[in-house]
Amino acid sequence: MKLLCLFFCALGALQFTPIAVQAQWVLSNGPAGGSVVCFSVNDTNASQPMLYEGTYGGGVFRSSDNGTSWMPASAGLTSTDVLSLVVSGNNLFAGTLRGGVFLSTSNGMSWRPINAGMTDTTINTLAISGSNLFAGTFHRGIFRSTDNGSSWTSVNAGLWNTTIRAIVAVGPVLFAGTAGGGVFLSTDNGNNWSALNSGLADLNVQTLAVSGLNSPSPKLFAGTSGGVFVLSTDSKTNWSPASIGLTNTNINALAVVTKNASQVLFAATRGDGVFLSTNNGSSWTAVSPGLTNTIVWSLMPSSPHASLPTLFAGTNTGGVWRRPLVEMIP
Numbered sequence: 001m002k003l004l005c006l007f008f009c010a011l012g013a014l015q016f017t018p019i020a021v022q023a024q025w026v027l028s029n030g031p032a033g034g035s036v037v038c039f040s041v042n043d044t045n046a047s048q049p050m051l052y053e054g055t056y057g058g059g060v061f062r063s064s065d066n067g068t069s070w071m072p073a074s075a076g077l078t079s080t081d082v083l084s085l086v087v088s089g090n091n092l093f094a095g096t097l098r099g100g101v102f103l104s105t106s107n108g109m110s111w112r113p114i115n116a117g118m119t120d121t122t123i124n125t126l127a128i129s130g131s132n133l134f135a136g137t138f139h140r141g142i143f144r145s146t147d148n149g150s151s152w153t154s155v156n157a158g159l160w161n162t163t164i165r166a167i168v169a170v171g172p173v174l175f176a177g178t179a180g181g182g183v184f185l186s187t188d189n190g191n192n193w194s195a196l197n198s199g200l201a202d203l204n205v206q207t208l209a210v211s212g213l214n215s216p217s218p219k220l221f222a223g224t225s226g227g228v229f230v231l232s233t234d235s236k237t238n239w240s241p242a243s244i245g246l247t248n249t250n251i252n253a254l255a256v257v258t259k260n261a262s263q264v265l266f267a268a269t270r271g272d273g274v275f276l277s278t279n280n281g282s283s284w285t286a287v288s289p290g291l292t293n294t295i296v297w298s299l300m301p302s303s304p305h306a307s308l309p310t311l312f313a314g315t316n317t318g319g320v321w322r323r324p325l326v327e328m329i330p
Helices: none
Strands: 036-042 050-055 059-063 082-088 091-096 100-104 123-129 132-137 142-145 164-170 173-178 183-186 205-211 219-224 227-232 251-259 262-269 274-277 296-301 310-315 320-324
Touching: 036 310, 050 082, 050 310, 059 082, 091 123, 100 123, 132 164, 173 205, 205 251, 205 262, 219 251, 219 262, 227 251, 262 296
Parallel strands: 036 082, 036 296, 082 123, 123 164, 164 205, 251 296
Antiparallel strands: 036 050, 050 059, 082 091, 091 100, 123 132, 132 142, 164 173, 173 183, 205 219, 219 227, 251 262, 262 274, 296 310, 310 320
């Protein structure tokens, strides 16, 4: 069972130029047989960005060579079911199944628990908004920390569904995706929430992503068990379906990539691999040649500083697959 939401696990933006490369997905070196359920990247050191993956049962792995190889990075984790990862400066946070939140300040080489104030230790999703760290839990809604996880406070006013699978921030505005309650909106750092579900035909939200984050009118995408939906974040009124071309509408993860001024959206499905949209979800095209494991839990673009910009796909018991973005984006 997938107890997670990928948030960060699914958002990214980068620029790139075409080069000649091989034309299919390739399995990276590790973790063998692992279910990879989330990703994150630390590119504060532009010369050597560090990639992280969280696995179900295997803890955290890291890569300093753009995902060619992965090494274990789990010392101190008392739960090796890692459901969410997020980076803030030199702090790496991991949300786990029944272990709460852990912090590493050493690129994953050692971890310590940071759960003061937490009343639910299954952390499906983590998100950063300004100086605030948010954790979405399996049973007890959303917790906020203003001190890098040293202490946590419940922030659930108005949140009538408290199984949180995704949290994303658009400036000071927060959106939370829930299991069965749709999407909730907060404009005051999580102090108060209101449902935002008009037009959202499937309320089982498994992932959220934002396209055009720096544009005047960003778009919010919700990946559900019944397809993709899109909302203009400036109007915040009605969701519209955006699933034409998807042969599998059970969406586990979304990722956004910037090419020049255009936004490209990727969707990971539970059985038909990865799909691409270049028109804000109006239509989708399969981009899965070579991907022999087509249950994809997580997606992440590589660091903007990578010599070969790449999309990574975390699969169900099939490890991490990678493919150069230039092959897939027109």
